Amino acid sequence: MLETAEAITIEEILENEWVSTAFQPLISIKRKALLGVEALARCTAPGEDIPPLEMFRMAGESNRLLELDRMCRRKALEAFAPIYAENRGLIVSINVDGHAIDADVVGSGNLIHQVKSLGISPNNVLIEIVESSAKDSKALEEFVSTYRKNGFLIALDDIGTGHSNLDRIPLLKPDVLKLDRSLVSGVAGHMTRLEVVKSFVQMASRLGSLALAEGVERQEDILRLLEVGVDVFQGYYFGRPAMRMAKAEVVSERIDYLAAKFKESATERFAAQKELYARHDALVLGLCKRLTAVGTVGMDSLLTGFIDECDNIECLYVLNARGVQISDTVCNPAKLRKRKRFIYEPARLGADHSLKEYFLPLRAGLPKFTTQPYISLASGNRCITLSALCKDQDGRACILCADIDHKD
Numbered sequence: 001m002l003e004t005a006e007a008i009t010i011e012e013i014l015e016n017e018w019v020s021t022a023f024q025p026l027i028s029i030k031r032k033a034l035l036g037v038e039a040l041a042r043c044t045a046p047g048e049d050i051p052p053l054e055m056f057r058m059a060g061e062s063n064r065l066l067e068l069d070r071m072c073r074r075k076a077l078e079a080f081a082p083i084y085a086e087n088r089g090l091i092v093s094i095n096v097d098g099h100a101i102d103a104d105v106v107g108s109g110n111l112i113h114q115v116k117s118l119g120i121s122p123n124n125v126l127i128e129i130v131e132s133s134a135k136d137s138k139a140l141e142e143f144v145s146t147y148r149k150n151g152f153l154i155a156l157d158d159i160g161t162g163h164s165n166l167d168r169i170p171l172l173k174p175d176v177l178k179l180d181r182s183l184v185s186g187v188a189g190h191m192t193r194l195e196v197v198k199s200f201v202q203m204a205s206r207l208g209s210l211a212l213a214e215g216v217e218r219q220e221d222i223l224r225l226l227e228v229g230v231d232v233f234q235g236y237y238f239g240r241p242a243m244r245m246a247k248a249e250v251v252s253e254r255i256d257y258l259a260a261k262f263k264e265s266a267t268e269r270f271a272a273q274k275e276l277y278a279r280h281d282a283l284v285l286g287l288c289k290r291l292t293a294v295g296t297v298g299m300d301s302l303l304t305g306f307i308d309e310c311d312n313i314e315c316l317y318v319l320n321a322r323g324v325q326i327s328d329t330v331c332n333p334a335k336l337r338k339r340k341r342f343i344y345e346p347a348r349l350g351a352d353h354s355l356k357e358y359f360l361p362l363r364a365g366l367p368k369f370t371t372q373p374y375i376s377l378a379s380g381n382r383c384i385t386l387s388a389l390c391k392d393q394d395g396r397a398c399i400l401c402a403d404i405d406h407k408d
Contacts (some may be wrong), residue, residue, distance in 0.1 A: 008045045010058040010068065018045040019055075019072055021079040022241035025251055026093065026212070027233045029226055029258050034251055036091030036126070037083070038234060039076030040241045056097065066100045074114055077125075081118045083245060093126040093155065098140065101129075106142045112150055122151035126176060130157045137168070144172050155212070159183075159200060170207070177204045179230070181215020188220040191382075194228065201229040219258065226262050227269075277370070280386055280404070283310065284368060287400055288390035291318070295393050296326055303330040315346060315378045315403040318390075323354030323363070326398065335379050335405070344380035353401075358387040362399055373406045382406050 013019065023037040043050040050058075059068040073094050080092040096111075115122055127147055129140070144154050155176035156169065160183035169177070179200060187194050197213075204211040213225050216235035225233070238254055287306055294302050303316040307330055314335040318327040329346035336344075353359050361369040368388040376383045386402045 008048050008050065010055070010062050010064050013043060013045055013050075013055065013058075014064060014067055014071065016045075017071060017075070018043055019068075019075050020044045020243065021072075021076045022243055023079070023083075023245055024234055024241040025239050025245075026091065027238050027251065027255060028231050029222070029233065029255060029262060030231050032255050032259055034090070034248070034255075035232060036093060036124075037080070037245065038093040038128070038241075039080060039095075041072040041076070041095075042241075060099065065097060069097045069100045070110055070114075073111060077114055077118050077120060081120060084120050084124060088121070088124070091124050091126050091153070092120075093128050095128045095130075095157070096143075098130050101143050102136050102139050106139050106146055111147070111152075115152075122147075123153070126153040126155050128155045128157050128178065140168075141171060144174075160196065169203070173207060174209055176210045176212050176232075178212045178214050181235070184213040184221060184225060184230075185215055185217070186221065188218070188224040194224060197225065197230070198228040205229065219261070222258060223262055223265060226258075227266070280370065281368075284386050284388045284400065284402065287316075287402065288388055291390045291392060291398070291400060293393055299327040299392075300330060303327060306330075307332050312405045313402055314376060314381060314383055314405060317347065317401050319353050319359060319399040319401060321397045321399070323352060323356070323359045323399075325349055325351040325353060329378060331378060335381060344377055346378040358385040358401055359399065362387055362389055376403055378403060 008018075020042050022040045022042050024040060025034055026036045026038060027033075028035050041052050041055070043052065043055045056065065056068065059065045073096070076092065076094050084090060084092070111127070112122070115125055129144075148154055153175040154172065155178055156172065156174045157178045158180045159169075159177045160180045177200060179197060183193060183197060183200075187197060201211045203209075210232060211230050212232040212234060213222075213230045214234045216222050216225070216233050217237050219237065222233060222237065238251060290302065290306075291299070299318055303318070306316055307313055311332070313332060315329050315331045316327075317325055317329040320326045325347055326349070328349050331346050336346075347353070354363075357371050358369055368386070370387075371385045373382055373384055375381070382405075383403045384406045386404060388400050390398050390400050392398055
């Protein structure tokens with residue numbers, strides 16, 4: 001491939017403008033809408049098949065990167081202009097090579113001029129940057145600040161890869177975080193990867209950014225990503241990059257189908273959660289009722305009986321009103337990990353739980369609380385903790401805590 005590519009020089013590509021633009025749709029399932037398109041450069045040198053990355057490599061080696069970058073953007077905007085004229089609500093996402101951003105580029109105003117000369121509003125242009133490729137951090141920050149002030153939207157690409165510098169996200173305050181395909185592909189069957197995606201989505205939400213999953217190809221991945229808060233998608237499932245816009249009816253059919261599937265799965269999920277919460281409430285109520293029949297001395301044997309009766313309980317323990325453990329931690333031995341016991345070990349009598357998530361809400365006045373799923377320090381397994389205010393046989397307030405298996 002490289003030998004074939006070298007038959008055409010970057011100088012010839014630039015001189016003859018052998019570059020065209022392919023568009024790939026950006027889809028919102030929850031809004032049931034086509035939000036816009038990403039413009040992707042394609043080399044059209046006659047008789048050659050030069051991949052975009054190879055074309056940009058050639059430009060970099062010849063110190064013509066900025067020139068190629070600008071030509072690709074111009075071609076993209078020229079191709080988008082008639083689409084924008086028909087639908088002024090659509091956004092075009094264009095790539096800016098981070099290597100090409102330096103102090104001279106920041107002050108040039110080239111992109112601003114290109115957009116305005118074509119009658120496109122900067123509000124409809126999303127500038128996509130792979131920030132890890134930018135060597136001049138100060139110039140990158142100035143570039144983002146300048147274009148944001150002029151109304152452009154900013155996206156950081158390849159989030160979740162080994163090259164992304166997370167410390168730059170709060171500095172650049174992007175409007176969109178593009179989650180890389182390596183992170184989202186196969187996420188439906190990969191709990192750990194899903195948790196990483198969830199953390200990025202939550203961070204994006206808190207920063208006022210939108211999380212976009214790129215490279216999606218499978219329905220099950222999209223539905224799982226919708227569950228954790230991703231709303232905008234890009235990938236082969238909705239359409240491959242093409243010189244013409246994807247047919248509206250085809251895209252609309254896929255959006256409607258996924259929206260219906262998501263609504264169905266969400267309804268089933270919430271119904272299952274409602275049933276689960278009811279079972280948890282009944283379990284805690286029953287445990288607290290029986291706890292009133294014993295004092296501190298009889299707690300451990302009572303908890304052991306509970307464990308024997310309920311195979312989904314990993315551990316049980318009781319705290320006093322100050323969050324100090326007044327019972328042993330009674331565990332189901334089948335749930336404890338044999339390995340990594342130096343990391344995971346049940347808390348002992350007298351342990352202080354006063355800063356734990358399952359204690360503080362009760363300290364603030366709630367009668368009971370259920371945590372989010374987490375990895376138990378007692379067992380090393382994924383669990384939730386149910387905590388509830390109870391009284392022992394002497395009328396003293398105490399808090400019953402139950403670690404319950406949680407399988408996603």
